Amino acid sequence: MxxxxxxxxxxxxxxxxxxxxxxxxxxxxxxxxxxxxxxxxxxxxxxxQNKEDLLISTYVNIKRAKGRAILSDFNDSLPIRDILRKVWRNTFAYISHNPDKYQFIEQFANSPYVGLVDQKALEKHYSPIIEVIQKGIEQKIIKKAERPYLVAFLFQPISYLANPRSCEGLELSAGDIDRAFDMAWDAIKR
Amino acid sequence: MxxxxxxxxxxxxxxxxxxxxxxxxxxxxxxxxxxxxxxxxxxxxxxxQNKEDLLISTYVNIKRAKGRAILSDFNDSLPIRDILRKVWRNTFAYISHNPDKYQFIEQFANSPYVGLVDQKALEKHYSPIIEVIQKGIEQKIIKKAERPYLVAFLFQPISYLANPRSCEGLELSAGDIDRAFDMAWDAIKR
Amino acid sequence: MxxxxxxxxxxxxxxxxxxxxxxxxxxxxxxxxxxxxxxxxxxxxxxxQNKEDLLISTYVNIKRAKGRAILSDFNDSLPIRDILRKVWRNTFAYISHNPDKYQFIEQFANSPYVGLVDQKALEKHYSPIIEVIQKGIEQKIIKKAERPYLVAFLFQPISYLANPRSCEGLELSAGDIDRAFDMAWDAIKR
Amino acid sequence: MxxxxxxxxxxxxxxxxxxxxxxxxxxxxxxxxxxxxxxxxxxxxxxxQNKEDLLISTYVNIKRAKGRAILSDFNDSLPIRDILRKVWRNTFAYISHNPDKYQFIEQFANSPYVGLVDQKALEKHYSPIIEVIQKGIEQKIIKKAERPYLVAFLFQPISYLANPRSCEGLELSAGDIDRAFDMAWDAIKR
DNA sequence: GATGAATGAGTGTTCATTCAT
DNA sequence: CATGAATGAACACTCATTCAT
Structure with missing residues (x-):
């Protein structure tokens, strides 16, 4: 065979x-x-197995790869702000190198298909970030707020800034990205 | 008839x-x-005319209605922070009263269909907000940054917090909404 | 429309x-x-509705028409033997005029599709014949046997004799048909 | 191996x-x-060779085995009625032991596939029975009728009585089978 | 203005069969 | 000998749209 x-x-x-x-x-x-x-x-x-399986597999595949890319060189011992900035930079790096994959998962996540995916299992790939945020709260560096609020300000703006559908033609230099992170940090820091 | x-x-x-x-x-x-x-x-x-026309009309229809709802009782003479908080509150009010309509435009905006819509024309419905932000920059109340950065932190988190797909079961009290606005304001204020 | x-x-x-x-x-x-x-x-x-519906409808359609044809000019007051001979003749007449329809229902009845049809409902179209047989038993003209035995000898041979698949080229004159009926009658009569 | x-x-x-x-x-x-x-x-x-070959081989295979089973302990010297009753009994025995195989050949024989099989060759397996019938006619024990008529009454009722599709739940004791044979014999005997 | 009938083009999927190993 | 990979052709069925009324 x-x-x-x-x-x-x-x-x-x-x-x-x-x-x-x-x-x-x-x-x-x-x-x-x-x-x-x-x-x-x-x-x-x-x-x-079928079309659905293809679509979901594609989504899960990218989500995992993105998780790995974002958490590469994750260093628990750095200051919390530096860790999150690293994640922030990695995210932009991943997106700029894989704009099509990124657009796909955005579209998928806003479609009914997403209901067919085990989100809990996928989130595990991102748990180190959640733990850092938690630590920040305990150390009174980050605002005491429920997780969704912090996630919303830390990561949601990226969807907008990096998405050519909303910000077509917007060039993001390394400095721009860091300045955007400063804004995110202002939002969540104490 | x-x-x-x-x-x-x-x-x-x-x-x-x-x-x-x-x-x-x-x-x-x-x-x-x-x-x-x-x-x-x-x-x-x-x-x-056809299916596409139906979908686009539905989208534009909702977008306009949402713009009107958000800008209702818009008062130019209030302090900038108050104006934006009012917009923020109105946005959450609109979403909580029209979760299905909101979900539809989110899905639409993340699909290739959105390319068929004249975004410039739609944005006019939201221009008073843009002008307020501009005024804030001039008065050195808001960070001097390009518009997308400010929009990203002012409105993008809402997509996450109000979307049942990402935050199912998250209850947002009036206090929660205002505290979330404080975070947005921290991000963009000088 | x-x-x-x-x-x-x-x-x-x-x-x-x-x-x-x-x-x-x-x-x-x-x-x-x-x-x-x-x-x-x-x-x-x-x-x-779908292919299955088409096949079943075709079957039921023919079965009903066949029932009507066989029982046309049904006359309750004739001697039992004459009634059954009439049915026998009508059956051969129907088959010779509709060999294709007959072949279809034979094939259908020997396929798993038949399990999808409400046989009880169909049998009602043939109930007068059953009643005649019952009367024959009571009058001690017909052998006292369970219904399937009598049906098997009264009607099953027809499937063979009239089917071109088993008896290709066999010509059945009116006399042949009546002689065949005599054999059936010999089988069931007391 | x-x-x-x-x-x-x-x-x-x-x-x-x-x-x-x-x-x-x-x-x-x-x-x-x-x-x-x-x-x-x-x-x-x-x-x-292909699917068709598989189906036809399956059919021929069963047909031959059935022929052998039916003609086992065939004894030319017995009275004609006894010979045929033996065949009749063997047929029911074969069917009750191999209901699935029997159902298969019934379905096959009522499908267009049957046209692909050399029927003449298959009939040879059953020729001793034909010869017995012929002898019966010559000895004026059996009605003088063309072969299909005799076959129809001798074997066709079995298809109905033994087929769970037509007689689901009908239990056939040894006595029932013999009484059914009596009916068949009445049909064909002089 | 409003409708169900009608359809060519296309859908996701399975098929019998062959190929490379 | 025996296999899973691979496929063009066909499958049952739905689609967006138009037609006749």
Missing amino acids: RTKDEQKKEALFKATVKLVNEIGFAYSSVSKIAKEAGVSPSTLYVFF | RTKDEQKKEALFKATVKLVNEIGFAYSSVSKIAKEAGVSPSTLYVFF | RTKDEQKKEALFKATVKLVNEIGFAYSSVSKIAKEAGVSPSTLYVFF | RTKDEQKKEALFKATVKLVNEIGFAYSSVSKIAKEAGVSPSTLYVFF
Whole structure:
């Protein structure tokens, strides 16, 4: 028997991201995705159970990779502000290197599909950040507020600033990114 | 009859919002929307050119209504902080009274459909806010930063906090909302 | 609006019978049936919920028509033997005039599809015959046996004799048919 | 190894019978049959040329086995009635021990597939019975009628009585079977 | 103005079969 | 010998839209 071609799976992920970004979930048909990936529509079913499985797998795949990228060189012993700034910078770095993947997960997260994903399991990949925030609260460096409020000000503005749909043409230099972080820090610091 | 017409159009808007939220753009077919609205699929074409027109009209319709709601009792002569807090409060009020409409525009704004809408024209409905921010910068009350940065911290967190998809079950009291505004204000104030 | 075209429904019934007889259930696809009937595959769904519904409707339709044909000029007051011979003759008449319809219901009745049909409801169309047999038993003209035994010898041989699959080329004259009935009568009479 | 081969072939026959009975020809795909048999779909093609070959082989296989079972302990020297009663009893015995195989050949025989089988060749397995009937006619014990008429009354009722699709729940004791034979004999005897 | 009938184009998916190992 | 990978063709069915009334 032949061996499964992982390149094809990768090509399918890539084609899914590209098409969903360009024409949306509604028009990203299985046959279009397969054609974009250079395989037969039926081959898609060798790698994924069905269309839903393909979409969810693509999403989970990217989310995990993003988590890993953001937490690379995570150093628990730095000051809290420095840790969060590092995360902030990594996030922008990831997004600028993978704008299409980022756009995909944003669109996915705002679609009914997201209800089919085990969010709890995915959040585990981001738990070190949550723990840092918690520590900041305990050390009275960060405002005593429920987690969603802090997450909202620490990470939500990124969705806007890095998204070409909302900020097309906005160039973000390293300085801009750090200054934006200062604003985020002002929002959450005590 | 005029009245009956408008009722049907309104029913179609409502059905569109409901179905798109529940099953997404991909599965919200014209016939399903028509059935939900209690009219024939062909009647839909009396009011809208095609499906795209229906979706875009629904989006623009809500966006405008939201703009009006947020800027109701807008008072130019108040202190800048008070004006923005009023806008902030109005935004949460609108969302809590129209969670489905809000969810629809969030999903729409994160889909390729949004590219078909004249964003510039829509933004006019929100220009008084932009002017207030501009005034704040000139009066050195607000940080001197490009507009997207300020918008990102002033309004983007709301998307997260008010969205049941990200913060399901989070109850926001009037006090919570004001404290969240304090964080936004800390981010943008000088 | 247009009015539903009953001719199309009739054409679909006819095409179903023809194709299923020629190539079997397995290869009688919706599109082939539609093409044979001269309508679009999607038009089929205007008249039937799905393929299953089409097949079952075709079966039930024929079964009812056959029941009516067999029981036409049913006369309760004749001697029992004459009544049953009339039914026997009518059955052969129906089959020879509708060999394709007959073949279809035979094939259907020997497929798993038959499990989806409410047999009890269908049998009502044949109840006068059952009652005659019952009367024959009571009058000690017919052997005292459970109903299936009598039905098996009265009607089952017809399936064989009239079926071109088993008796291709067998010509049945009026005399042949009556002689065959004599054999059936010998089997069940006291 | 020879043994292993035959086991797989046998498993494929068995799986074919089971699936075709349960879901019909239309839905009995090669891959489902292979999975049911515990082999790979491609292995199926080691034993059979294609799907058609598998189905026909299954049919012919069973038909032959049934012929052998029915004619076991065939004794030419017994009285004709006794010979036929023996065949009759053997047939019921075979069916009650192999209801699934029996159902398969009934369904197959009522499908267009049967046209692909060389019936003449198969009938040879049953020729001793035909000869007995012929002898009966010559000895003026059996009615002088063409063969199909006699076959129809001698064997067709069995299809009905033994088929769970038509006579679900009908229990046939040895006495019942013999009484049914008496009816068949009444039909064909002079 | 409003409708159900009708359809060509397209959907997601499974099929029988072949290929490479 | 036996297999899982791979696929073009076909499947049942739904789509957005138009037509006739």
